[in-house]
Amino acid sequence: MKINQFSFNKLKFVNSIYWIFLTYMVAAFIWWYVSLEKQNSEIANIKFQSISLNDPALYAKVKSIEAFELRKSKQYIGEGLTFLFLFLWGAIYVYRSLLKQLKYSNQQQNFMMAVTHELKTPIAVTQLNIETLLKRDLDHAQQKKLIENTLKETKRLDTLCNNILLASQLDMGKYESEKQVIDIANIAQQAIVSFKERYPDRIINSDCNDTVFIQGEPLLIHLLLNNLLDNAHKYSNILQPISLRVYSNALSHILEVADQGEGIPENEREKVFEKFYRRGEESTRTTKGTGLGLFLCKKIADFHDATIIISDQVPAGSVFTITFPIR
Secondary structure (H helix, E strand, C coil): CHHHHHHHHHHHHHHHHHHHHHHHHHHHHHHHHHHHHHHHHHHHHHHHHCCCCCCCCHHHHHHHHHHHHHHHHHHHHHHHHHHHHHHHHHHHHHHHHHHHHHHHHHHHHHHHHHHHHHHHHHHHHHHHHHHHHHHCCCCHHHHHHHHHHHHHHHHHHHHHHHHHHHHHHHHCCCCCCCCEEEEHHHHHHHHHHHHHHHCCCCCEEEECCCCCEEEECHHHHHHHHHHHHHHHHHCCCCCCCEEEEEEECCCEEEEEEECCCCCCCHHHCCHHHCCCCCCCCCCCCCCCCCCCHHHHHHHHHHHCCCEEEEEECCCCCEEEEEEEECC
16 A cells, blocks of 8 residues: 555656646747747837838838748747647657556556565465474375475466566567467366366366367467466355356357456456556455466467457356457
8 A cells, every 4th residue: 555655646746747847848938939929029110110211112111021020920830839739749748658657667566566475375385384294293194285285386386487477478579489280179178177176166167078279379378278267266256157168150269268256347358458457456455466367368369369358247257258260
């Protein structure tokens, strides 16, 4: 909460300075225009006073001075509006970039808080299990249980590290892989087995028996499904089933992961795919995560030229639909 309050105060301060500066610059533009117009009028008056009333070319000279004055006025207006437009365009660009940077900085702070928590928990559990094995004379069943629990936490750490590494590579466009023909229905079945190992009490209704071939990267598709299933697990009641479907129609191959949680408001369905974005306050949030899971899902979908959308589940929850074009 302190971080968010600090960011809000910093944003408020920067916002105040920005508008003071912008107001001053616009006022300066207006002042210089008024000054130049006044100077233009004074020059014209001096020229008028220098003309003799008996001059045979009086009318021509008056018209020439008036034309000169009008031309200068148009010049000041044209140049002033051009500079003012460029200045305002630059000011808006800088302001939006600054807001984006402050928002991104706040998200990074939240990410560091979240990832620190995500790292500390498995490390602490692993350390405690190993210390227990070393200090106590446990029977074989107890030893096996502690070792299995330690292995589970190690896999959790490995998944977290892979997510961070892949997110960086995909975001920078540096992930290199040769796509191959893969059966996403088979990968979906493997993902279900992996998910049941992590959450044995969770019910999954699956419909992925038909073979569905695409050009893709098996590791990334597996990670995509793992993240979607983990997201469904985190944001829905453990007693409510999760659904996973793999099917095809005339135009595309489709993956669907549905839960029966609270759902995602329509105005946040694009935001959840942003890097580090997580709903709610970091200090009061109860769900685990780093804000990279759905970001990775979007990047993996883009990597396979697929689309990912969120729709409402009936009667409650969300449906994540990934559509792969048939080539």
